[in-house]
Amino acid sequence: xxxxxxxxxxxxxxxxxxLGEIPGVLWTPxxxxxxxxxxxxxxxxxQHKKAPGVVARARxxxxxxxxxxxxxxxxxxxxxxxxxxxxxxxxxxxxxxxAGEDTASLVAALHELVAGQVIAEWQAVVxxxxxxxxxxxxxxxxxxxxxxxxxxxxxxxxEPRVRAAVLGLAGSPGLAATAARITVPxxxxxxxxxxxxxxxxxxxVFEALGSAEKTLHASPGSHMDLPRSEADDSLRFFARQLx
Amino acid sequence: xxxxxxxxxxxxxxxxxxLGEIPGVLWTPxxxxxxxxxxxxxxxxxQHKKAPGVVARARxxxxxxxxxxxxxxxxxxxxxxxxxxxxxxxxxxxxxxxAGEDTASLVAALHELVAGQVIAEWQAVVxxxxxxxxxxxxxxxxxxxxxxxxxxxxxxxxEPRVRAAVLGLAGSPGLAATAARITVPxxxxxxxxxxxxxxxxxxxVFEALGSAEKTLHASPGSHMDLPRSEADDSLRFFARQLx
Numbered sequence: 001x002x003x004x005x006x007x008x009x010x011x012x013x014x015x016x017x018x019l020g021e022i023p024g025v026l027w028t029p030x031x032x033x034x035x036x037x038x039x040x041x042x043x044x045x046x047q048h049k050k051a052p053g054v055v056a057r058a059r060x061x062x063x064x065x066x067x068x069x070x071x072x073x074x075x076x077x078x079x080x081x082x083x084x085x086x087x088x089x090x091x092x093x094x095x096x097x098x099a100g101e102d103t104a105s106l107v108a109a110l111h112e113l114v115a116g117q118v119i120a121e122w123q124a125v126v127x128x129x130x131x132x133x134x135x136x137x138x139x140x141x142x143x144x145x146x147x148x149x150x151x152x153x154x155x156x157x158x159e160p161r162v163r164a165a166v167l168g169l170a171g172s173p174g175l176a177a178t179a180a181r182i183t184v185p186x187x188x189x190x191x192x193x194x195x196x197x198x199x200x201x202x203x204x205v206f207e208a209l210g211s212a213e214k215t216l217h218a219s220p221g222s223h224m225d226l227p228r229s230e231a232d233d234s235l236r237f238f239a240r241q242l243x
Numbered sequence: 244x245x246x247x248x249x250x251x252x253x254x255x256x257x258x259x260x261x262l263g264e265i266p267g268v269l270w271t272p273x274x275x276x277x278x279x280x281x282x283x284x285x286x287x288x289x290q291h292k293k294a295p296g297v298v299a300r301a302r303x304x305x306x307x308x309x310x311x312x313x314x315x316x317x318x319x320x321x322x323x324x325x326x327x328x329x330x331x332x333x334x335x336x337x338x339x340x341x342a343g344e345d346t347a348s349l350v351a352a353l354h355e356l357v358a359g360q361v362i363a364e365w366q367a368v369v370x371x372x373x374x375x376x377x378x379x380x381x382x383x384x385x386x387x388x389x390x391x392x393x394x395x396x397x398x399x400x401x402e403p404r405v406r407a408a409v410l411g412l413a414g415s416p417g418l419a420a421t422a423a424r425i426t427v428p429x430x431x432x433x434x435x436x437x438x439x440x441x442x443x444x445x446x447x448v449f450e451a452l453g454s455a456e457k458t459l460h461a462s463p464g465s466h467m468d469l470p471r472s473e474a475d476d477s478l479r480f481f482a483r484q485l486x
Contacts, residue, residue, distance in 0.1 A: 155380070192450065192459070206461070207435065209451075216435070218449070218459035229458075233476075240472070 001128040003165060010241030019128050022121050023079045024072035025049050027058040028134050032068070033135020037242035040122060040142030040162075042050075042152045043072040045110065046090075055063045057143060057231055058076045065239050070085065072125050074151065075114045086113055103196060108172045111150035118151050119158050126161060139242045143234060145169040145189055153205075158180040164241035166234045167225060169194060171201030176208040185213040187237045189230060197221045244371040255305045262371050265364050266322045267315035268292050270305040271377050278379020279384050280485035281372060283365060283405075284314040285395045288353065289333075291321030300386060300474055307472030308482050311378045317394065318357045329356055346439060351415045354393035361394045362401050369404060382485045386477060388412040388432055388469065389439075396448075400424040407484035409477045410436060412466060416446030419451040428456040430480045432473060439466045 004016040008030050015026045028036075037063050043054050049071040058069040076086040093106045131136045142165040144152035149170035154167055156165045157178050167183070168189025188206045192199070206216045219227050251273055258269045271279075280296045282304050286297050292314040301312040316322055319329040337348045371382045385408040387395035392413035400421050401410045408425070411432025422461040430450045435442070462470050 182349035190459075212463075215470075216433075216459065216461060218461070220455075220457060227458075 001131075006031065010059065010063065012059050017128075019072075019091070019121075019125055022062065022072050022125065023049065024070055024125055025058070026129060026135075027062040027069040029062050029066050032066075032134040034133070034140045036066055036068050036118075036134070037141060037238070038068045038070060038126065038135050039137045039141040039143060039238060039242075040126065041069060042122075042142065042148030042155070043071060043074065043077065044145065045107070045147035045150075046077070047147075049073045050078075050161070053226075057099075057234065058098060060231055061143075061235055064235050065243075066232075067141075067242070068129070070125060070129055072121065074147070075117050086110065089113070092138065095121060096190050097196070104172060104198065104201070107147075107150065110175075115154050119155050122155055123159055126159070139163040141165065141238045141242050143169075143238075146223065150175065152212070153178045156184065156186075163196040164238060166237060168217075169197060171197045171203075171205045173201075173204075176201075176204045179205045179208040180210050183210045183212070185237075185241050186211045187234065188216050188217075189221055189226065190216060191225060192218050192220045194223045223237060244374075245329075250294045251304065253306065255302050262315075262364075264323070265315050266292065267313055267368060267369065268301070269372060269375075269378075270301040270310055270312040272305050275309075275311070275377040277376070278381045279311050280376070280381045280384060280481070281313060281367065281369065281378055282384040282386060282485075283310045284312060284400070285365075285385065285391030286314060286317065286320065287388065288350070288390035288393075289320070290390075291331075292316045293321075300477065302362075303474055303478055304386075308477050308486075310384075310481065310484065310485070311372070313368060313372055315364065317390070318360050318364075329353065332356070340439070342378055347441065347444070349417060350390075350393065350439070351417055354390060355417075358394050358397050362398050365398055366402055369402070382406040383480045384408065385436055386481075387468065392406060393418065396421045396425065398403075399427065399429075407481060409480060411445075412440060412469070413447075414440045414448045416447075419444075419447045422448045422451040423453050426453050426455070428480075428484050429439050429454045429458075430477065431457060431459050432469065433461040434466055434468060435457060435461050437466045 001019045009029050017024050054071050061067045061069045076082045096103045129135045129139045140161040142161045142162050146169045149167040156162045166187045190202045244262045249258045254273050260267050279298050297314050304310045304312045319325045339346045372378045383404045389412040392410040397404045407428045409430045433445045
């Protein structure tokens with residue numbers, strides 16, 4: 001892992017890194033020494049490691065909970081090259097969205113295209129970050145909605161270092177099957193008027209989760225309208241589960 | 244209003260009162276002076292003003308949030324006489340529950356039997372308690388699930404002093420119609436495996452709520468298994484909405 005520029009603002013240090021071809025960011029409280037839980041944030045489709053929603057949550061978790069927080073560009077996103085096959089499906093997806101048509105099957109295809117690769121990448125990122133003295137090998141949390149859940153559900157199911165996850169804004173029969181393999185505590189977020197995810201598919205993912213401890217939080221509004229209070233709830237959830 | 248015995252434990256003062264024929268309890272932080280928001284807790288069916296779940300939440304809200312908290316025996320409950328008609332329906336209801344049969348229509352009948360009366364009673368209780376210097380006429384919150392929501396939904400819809408409510412474990416077409424008249428922020432609690440309330444009826448009440456700000460919190464488990472963490476969430480919700 002190569003570490004790049006370090007900056008600090010409002011009590012949080014931000015450190016850019018690359019691991020092989022994966023560009024990422026690590027946020028820690030200023031002056032952090034010694035081990036602490038690490039929260040990995042998976043960004044949404046078309047977004048990247050420093051999308052505003054990712055940065056806002058990362059800073060909240062680092063400053064408010066003392067956590068180490070990381071995110072990385074998913075394959076075909078951010079600073080990474082886009083494969084032709086991915087670009088083609090993504091363009092179809094945007095056209096269908098613009099036409100108000102159902103995009104569920106295309107979205108599932110997009111996520112399947114990268115899910116296998118991204119699980120191995122995120123496992124490597126966790127392993128590399130946990131070598132840093134200000135991270136250490138404590139418990140890991142995962143936060144991701146939309147594509148961050150489409151990729152996060154298989155990641156959380158596969159990775160035993162993850163002890164708690166906030167997931168949501170995602171639903172498909174395939175994801176429900178994956179959810180059944182998850183056993184760690186989960187907070188699952190649903191937007192009640194989500195124009196992209198059929199409500200019954202969202203609820204089916206929640207229902208399928210194998211976790212003994214799981215909570216569904218549903219709020220009115222569309223896919224992009226996740227209320228700010230849910231970020232505070234996520235912080236409290238991680239503080240309870242990872243500390 | 245007549246005030247009876249006052250006791251104190253763990254920083255919370257408990258004051259029994261009667262207003263006309265209504266026996267009630269007021270909890271305030273020890274030594275409380277001056278106005279503060281008042282949270283009314285509606286107990287469940289077959290329970291009473293000092294049922295363990297009521298007392299635990301009342302003490303949490305008073306000690307943790309500095310609120311005044313009150314509850315009162317609903318008609319036919321606690322220390323109050325039971326009308327013959329109510330007793331007959333309640334006995335039918337218990338028999339159906341024991342037989343594992345659907346009780347939704349009987350539960351709705353029980354609540355309708357007392358809802359009109361209880362709204363006027365709770366309005367009078369709020370008016371009387373707000374005369375006390377340690378309560379004052381600040382904003383009012385309401386917390387009630389199961390029968391506490393069956394009666395609470397019409398109460399919150401009717402009473403403009405209520406500014407925020409936690410409701411749940413309740414669902415019927417009649418309640419959904421009532422929910423549409425509510426406009427204050429609501430946190431709505433659902434037990435995903437509730438053996439008494441059909442899930443679609445619960446979700447329909449949440450959907451019908453006229454509130455711009457509303458959140459659904461669903462947890463696995465049966466009607467009586469509301470997780471402890473929801474009590475903490477209720478406290479944070481009231482702190483955000485009433486302070």
